[in-house]
Amino acid sequence: MREILYRCVQGRQHMAKAKTLTIRSRRERPSVLFDRHRSEIRAIVERHKGSNPRVFGSVARGDDKPGSDLDLLVDHKPGNIMSLFDLSAINCEIEDLLGLPVQVLTPASLAPNIRVVAEREARTV
Known part of the structure; x- marks a missing residue:
């Protein structure tokens, strides 16, 4: 996992990756x-102690x-804590897979008013 994170951090330091993501997206x-x-996407989330991945925002609404x-x-697997x-x-693996910007959040990381909206419109991956 450290190697994946290191590659992601290193990749973000180079404009070439950002241009590739933008062009592809x-x-x-x-x-x-x-x-x-x-x-x-489900496999990536499961591999990193996550469960119940859901898409929300413009993709879930169909106006992307x-x-x-x-x-x-994403939620953490019962009995595990996601760091x-x-x-x-x-985040990095899904961005690499799709070639577009991704935001991976937990419900607890959202403000309460945003969490209500996000959970209402969320679609299971």
């Missing part, structure tokens, strides 16, 4: 990429556009 809507890679990001809510390293690894 402009071609297809995130919802199309999300639907194509659902099983891989090329260039939109993907917002994910910031786990969340970062999930």
